[in-house]
Amino acid sequence: MISGVLLDLAGVIYDGKAAVPGATGAVARLREAGLPVRFISNTTRSPKQAVLDQLDKLGLPVTDGELFTPAHAACEWLRQHHRSPHLLVHPDLVRDFHDLADSEGLAVIVGDAGEAFDYPALNNAFRALIAGAEFVALAPNRTFKDADGKLSLDAGPFVTALEFASQRDAIVLGKPAPAFFLSALASMNCPPSQAVMIGDDAETDVAGALAAGLGQALLVRTGKYRPGDEDRFKPPPTATVDDIAAAIDWIVATRRSEATQPLL
């Protein structure tokens, strides 16, 4: 029985600044069906409030508690571990890190810094790591679909570079970290086996969700999707569909068939 839905944002709900066609209506149908929804994004170029504002502009109001971002998870992590952040993130994301003065040491926090990924910043982060700082990655994504429609380097390659140089493994807080999926599900009281994840990243969204124990994960052919992605990572998607509207059709149809099946 499907009883909760997790939605990726970039490449699923919007593409650049525009909504993916049918996305607003599709989310409205989910809400009308009474299915709880959470939005779970690895995008780390914008602060949380800017993401909420963008969704609002698209006619898709989302509350603060419905949106899960890696920066929010990182602030929780920093507080729990009493660390100050050494930020290697996009300048716009810095505002999401505040009130973190209580500190027993540093943690290097790597997000998708974009143009801020330059040699001095990367080298400073490397030096902090070999001096003993903790190592936290907001997201391990390889690529994202850039404003020009082409793929560009996401945070993952830079996390990997620092891992290789420091010979240490980063703690990943965004997708595909199981805790990230599970905290979103916990907030709507949805058991993982009854949840569906919808994303355009076959690796972090889909394979990540299934590895975390979610019952289903749908891959959409929008955003960064490239033909063959459904076969590139394991576990493979439960289904691959054209877009968010088709994904919601799939969920509605699956729930209907579940409802009409006799209980065993």
Next chain:
Amino acid sequence: MISGVLLDLAGVIYDGKAAVPGATGAVARLREAGLPVRFISNTTRSPKQAVLDQLDKLGLPVTDGELFTPAHAACEWLRQHHRSPHLLVHPDLVRDFHDLADSEGLAVIVGDAGEAFDYPALNNAFRALIAGAEFVALAPNRTFKDADGKLSLDAGPFVTALEFASQRDAIVLGKPAPAFFLSALASMNCPPSQAVMIGDDAETDVAGALAAGLGQALLVRTGKYRPGDEDRFKPPPTATVDDIAAAIDWIVATRRSEATQPLL
């Protein structure tokens, strides 16, 4: 029987702009002993002529044919494979890539670009790779000892970043590529089993040389060496010694004991 010696440069012969104490005399002793020597460097921030000029200034004249650099190997590779270079290298190294017009396509060439490793340059290289360009790394070194005495990011982390993003493996041309060691040995007609490599990088110099079939590899405690390096990579060094002078002492003593042993 030792019949040839390969010497790393940065961290072994010189440290920054100054010679490692005893280095000039040590190389002179090798030459006096009639042992052929080749210099084999993964440094890719300077063109070959600048390296030769620097050695000359230190009172250590080396001929063009005695110095092996990854850029030289890359030019050979580009000619053999009829590719034009898409360079992601230090601006000073560009002059080592010329007369390469004959082309059946591109090859991304990654060296230690230093400050030229910025987001746009890395992203352009990534896009060339996913568009089908060949992928060549001059060197996979993790770190080097920088002018301020601290470790800094070398080319390897950036090669790894591009490998992770493109999901492809780079062809490595510098150390520890066996062909790089073997071409230097071939130029002095020295069988690998009779060769000694001396370096400060336990991974690319020492483990790399031994994996390529060299008989011995000595790790020096100068340059980028950090305590424990001798145990960090496999195979471990034949011996770990204080510096180049101690390494030459080791070679002279080993040859003497070999010469006095009865033939079996």
